[in-house]
Amino acid sequence: MLMARITLQVDGLTHVIDADPDMPLLYALRDDLELSNPHFGCGLAQCGACTVHLDGEPIRSCVTPVSAVEGRQVTTLAGLGTPDNPHPVQAAFVAEEVPQCGYCLNGWIMTSAALLERNPHPSDAEIREALADLKCRCGTHMAILRAVKRAAESI
Ligand code: FES
Ligand code: FES
Numbered sequence: 001m002l003m004a005r006i007t008l009q010v011d012g013l014t015h016v017i018d019a020d021p022d023m024p025l026l027y028a029l030r031d032d033l034e035l036s037n038p039h040f041g042c043g044l045a046q047c048g049a050c051t052v053h054l055d056g057e058p059i060r061s062c063v064t065p066v067s068a069v070e071g072r073q074v075t076t077l078a079g080l081g082t083p084d085n086p087h088p089v090q091a092a093f094v095a096e097e098v099p100q101c102g103y104c105l106n107g108w109i110m111t112s113a114a115l116l117e118r119n120p121h122p123s124d125a126e127i128r129e130a131l132a133d134l135k136c137r138c139g140t141h142m143a144i145l146r147a148v149k150r151a152a153e154s155i
Contacts, residue, residue: 006066010035011079021067025059026050028066029076037077037106041135048107048134052076058114077106080113089113092151093144100138107134112148120155122148 041049
């Protein structure tokens, strides 16, 4: 395995790791940086549990080579907001009591935040389209729709 020194910018901090350049970004975030919010779901870009922002756009970190994000800004759920100062989407997910098991929510929140960044007042159809490729096995979809609309109203 070819190892390389890779510099990552994550949530405003700089990290240098030694890794296989083809290793998924998700593994670097979870195993090297010990960030627990991006989750491993399918590993095949099918569920969204691993979503982070790359220069503000949602990407699936399970299929993104770690070397592809050098020199770019990665934001995780922890960089979006904090318990004391949550992002409007995070606050709305709490207010609408969205979580069931919670495993998928990283993806829904990161994708919703990116949607509201480019379209602060989306229609129901636009919300559904933006979130169409995400999976939740607990069936929280209607609560998520309410939460995204609540967040849009609060922005
Ligand atoms: S774990 Fe990345 S999309 Fe499912
Ligand atoms: S809240 Fe359990 S999978 Fe979505």
